[in-house]
Amino acid sequence: MFAAAAHLLSAPQANAFFHNSPDLERGRELYDTNCASCHGLNLEGQSGWQSANEDGTYPAPPHDETGHTWHHGDTMLLDYIRRGGQAVLDDMGVDFTSGMPGFGDELTADDIEAVLDYIKSTWPDRIRAAQSDRSRLEAGAP
Numbered sequence: 001m002f003a004a005a006a007h008l009l010s011a012p013q014a015n016a017f018f019h020n021s022p023d024l025e026r027g028r029e030l031y032d033t034n035c036a037s038c039h040g041l042n043l044e045g046q047s048g049w050q051s052a053n054e055d056g057t058y059p060a061p062p063h064d065e066t067g068h069t070w071h072h073g074d075t076m077l078l079d080y081i082r083r084g085g086q087a088v089l090d091d092m093g094v095d096f097t098s099g100m101p102g103f104g105d106e107l108t109a110d111d112i113e114a115v116l117d118y119i120k121s122t123w124p125d126r127i128r129a130a131q132s133d134r135s136r137l138e139a140g141a142p
């Protein structure tokens with residue numbers, strides 16, 4: 001995708017494009033290292049992610065537009081990544097065995113935001129807009 005963008009842009013535009021997105025690059029690296037083993041290098045998730053495993057956990061869902069990551073606002077997503085699924089779902093009173101580990105010990109708050117920004121950067125505009133509405137609603141805005 002970056003290579004394709006470079007062909008479409010003039011040299012100064014391409015420079016601005018690459019130089020303005022160091023956080024996305026960092027986010028992608030963090031994603032590849034920490035998340036891709038379950039959620040897939042192309043954010044495609046694990047196959048059969050909609051059916052439970054024998055132990056009651058679920059396979060990792062995709063983070064692209066076919067999944068439901070974008071159905072949640074930023075606060076919930078950041079919290080889910082930081083504390084892991086079990087802590088968040090327990091707090092919500094949801095009876096569910098989560099397969100999503102927490103990354104609060106390995107990643108800083110900045111790292112976690114960079115990973116989420118990277119995930120969002122792969123979404124089409126309409127999905128980004130829909131998720132941004134969720135974030136506003138979640139934050140209690142009208």
Ligand code: HEC
Nearest residue numbers: 034035038058059060061068069077081085098099100115
């Ligand atoms: C060991 C496998 C595993 C790893 C590694 C992992 N996840 Fe997950 N993740 C899951 C599973 C399984 C779920 C499904 C929900 C659950 O079980 O709580 C999930 C759910 C999520 C959700 C909620 C999506 C939704 O629609 O509810 C987010 C956000 C998420 N993961 C982000 C990440 C990020 C970012 C990383 C890397 C920093 C990561 N995950 C690493 C297994 C993993």
